[in-house]
Amino acid sequence: MPLNNNDIFKKLRVAHKLRDDDIIKILTLVEFNVTKSELNAFFRNETHPKYMEVGDQILRNFLNGLIVHLRGPMPPKKKD
Template identity: 70%
Template sequence: MTNNDILKKLRVALQLRDDEIVDILALVDFRISKSEIGAFCRKEGHPKYRECGDQVLRNFLNGLVLHLRGPRDK
């Protein structure tokens, strides 16, 4: 299973739109455009397909924790 598959499955399971994913990534100070998110969600043979790197997926998962749970108490 690739990082793209994981991102797509989480996107569908949590019913997230591209702009919501951009906002989630912004929670961990990771900037990315909506078009890049769309490129990650395309089929592998598509001309605008792009592989989702480990850094993008890691930051998305960390941002998702903040989005769902809220910031950590001090």
């Protein structure tokens, strides 16, 4: 059974010991806003009526924000 975006998001959350507030801050690092209720819907069981699928854009922005969170922002490129 292949992993979907929700499974990947959940595994990253557990692996990095992130709470809801941490995930919201990480997403704001890449200027992507998500509410706490939307975030909770991503982590619900698939059979729950309020379940929402994590789209590619949300996962991509979270991964980019996680990079900034762990490494820091990229330094500006030098122009020759």
